[in-house]
Amino acid sequence: MPELPEIETICRGLRSHLAGRRITRVEIFEPRLRHVIDPGLPGFLRGKTIIDVDRRAKYVVIRLENKNIWLFHLGMSGKLIHVSPNMPRQKHDHIVVTLDNLQELRYHDPRRFGLSLATSEPELDHLPQLRDLGLDPFDPSFNGQYLYSFTRGSRRRIRDLLLDQQIIAGIGNIYANEILSRVGVRPTVRSFRLTRETVARIAAMIPTVMNEAIRWCGTSFSDYRDADDKFGEFQNHLRVYDRAGERCRKCASTIKRIAMGNRSAFYCPSCQS
DNA sequence: CGGGCGGCCTGGAGGC
DNA sequence: TGCCTCCAGGCCGCCC
Numbered sequence: 001m002p003e004l005p006e007i008e009t010i011c012r013g014l015r016s017h018l019a020g021r022r023i024t025r026v027e028i029f030e031p032r033l034r035h036v037i038d039p040g041l042p043g044f045l046r047g048k049t050i051i052d053v054d055r056r057a058k059y060v061v062i063r064l065e066n067k068n069i070w071l072f073h074l075g076m077s078g079k080l081i082h083v084s085p086n087m088p089r090q091k092h093d094h095i096v097v098t099l100d101n102l103q104e105l106r107y108h109d110p111r112r113f114g115l116s117l118a119t120s121e122p123e124l125d126h127l128p129q130l131r132d133l134g135l136d137p138f139d140p141s142f143n144g145q146y147l148y149s150f151t152r153g154s155r156r157r158i159r160d161l162l163l164d165q166q167i168i169a170g171i172g173n174i175y176a177n178e179i180l181s182r183v184g185v186r187p188t189v190r191s192f193r194l195t196r197e198t199v200a201r202i203a204a205m206i207p208t209v210m211n212e213a214i215r216w217c218g219t220s221f222s223d224y225r226d227a228d229d230k231f232g233e234f235q236n237h238l239r240v241y242d243r244a245g246e247r248c249r250k251c252a253s254t255i256k257r258i259a260m261g262n263r264s265a266f267y268c269p270s271c272q273s
Numbered sequence: 274c275g276g277g278c279g280g281c282c283t284g285g286a287g288g289c
Numbered sequence: 290t291g292c293c294t295c296c297a298g299g300c301c302g303c304c305c
Contacts, residue, residue, distance in 0.1 A: 003298060034281080034300080058299080076299055077283075092283085111282045113299065129300090156276065165300085172298045221298060222285085241298090261277065264296085 002074050004137065004170030005213035006224050006232065007055050010080055013227025015053040017082040018062070018105065022049045025098035033094065033114045034075060044118040045070060045097065056124075057133050057169030067121035073129065075113025077223045081106055110223070133169040137206045142168070144200025151191035151199050158194065158202070159187030159265050168206065174219055174241045177266045179209050181240040186272045187265040188258070212237070240266040 002010065026042035038044075048064040055061065060080060062070040072080060085104050089096065095107035095116065107116065119127060135142040150167045151158070161167060162176040171179070180187050183201045185194070194202075218224055218232030221242065225231060235242075239249055244257030248268040258265050 006298080073299080075282095076297070109282095110284065111297090113282070115300095154275085160276085163299090174298055219298075224298075262279075263298095 002078070002218070002224050003058060003172035003175050004055075004210055005175070005234065006218035006226075007058050007060060007074070007170075008210075008214050009218045009226050009232065010074075011053050011055045011060055011227075014060070014062070014080060014082065014105075017103070017227065018050045018099070019052055020049070021103075022100040023047065023097055024100050027096045028094065029096070030092075030094040030112070033109065033112045033116060034073075035115060035117075037095075037116055038118060041116070041118055044068070056130060057136060057165060058172075059130065061124070063121075069119045069121060069124055071115070071117050071119055071124070071127075071129075072107070073115040075109060075111060075115070077111040078107065078109040078114035079223065079225050079229070080227060081108065081225065081229045082227050083229065132166050134165060134167040136169050137171070137210050142203070142207075144196070144203040147203040148196050148199040151194050154191040156191050157187060157260065158185060158189050158191050159260060161191050162202075162206075170210070171206070173263050174221065174238070175209055175213065177241045178239060179205050181267060181272060182209060184272050186267050187260060240268060242266065 023045045026045045028037055028042060031037040048068060051063045051065060053062050058073060060072040064070060083104050083106060085102060090108060092110045093106050093108045097105040125131060135146060151161060154161060159176050159180060162171050177187060182205050213219060213234045216232060216234035216237060217226055219234040220231040221235055240255050243255045244266060246255050248255055248271055251270050253268055253270040255266055256269055
């Protein structure tokens with residue numbers, strides 16, 4: 001569920017709570033996530049101090065002492081929240097970590113599409129999950145020319161191309177639709193039909209929309225909450241996503257929803273061509 | 274190989 | 290009230 005802006009928001013929240021804290025206790029209540037959690041994980045974490053928390057695409061990177069790393073992907077319904085131990089444990093709280101200030105970090109994930117594993121600084125870039133990631137939208141070398149090198153000659157629909165993590169890392173279905181709405185391009189357009197200029201406008205819009213969503217602390221469409229279990233607010237600023245049947249904020253036409261593969265796409269039929 | 278599709282899970286919404 | 294189907298923000302593997 002969470003895309004780049006949600007993960008960025010979670011990482012910022014976690015960093016403020018976790019940096020400098022030592023892990024004193026680790027409990028795994030349900031190891032069966034996307035992959036079964038390594039039984040050695042609690043032993044790996046126990047006693048280690050958390051140095052920092054940062055984001056890599058849609059992954060949460062918890063940096064520990066001695067270049068050790070605890071990596072998370074939240075799948076579609078994962079939450080990483082910092083709570084007081086008084087908070088009753090919820091159904092689907094799969095991992096509970098106690099810190100040296102007695103506060104807790106909990107991983108909650110009803111659909112169990114998430115990933116949690118132990119790794120290290122030197123191994124991180126070589127993990128199968130991370131090694132093939134494309135550029136982050138905030139990478140200085142991400143620009144129109146880079147994106148055009150992928151759209152040129154590709155028969156894929158532009159919405160699907162924007163979702164390809166090996167091209168741009170961090171965009172999911174909500175933001176792919178929002179980005180295209182802002183530049184007036186229909187999600188169904190075949191990439192090779194887009195001019196270099198249009199692709200440059202799409203590329204420029206990507207970090208713009210990501211920044212805006214980060215300022216609103218992400219989109220709480222359904223499951224997403226930040227590190228303090230609070231809602232984001234960008235759902236109030238969406239132009240097309242999940243607005244089928246509602247009026248376009250610009251021209252008052254009716255927003256359409258279509259099925260594209262397994263996933264919905266949304267657009268304004270008069271603003272986007 | 275590029276590109277499309279189904280499967281993995283649970284839960285919430287809506288139809289009957 | 291329940292039972293059914295559909296849908297969900299991701300990712301991976303299989304197939305043509």
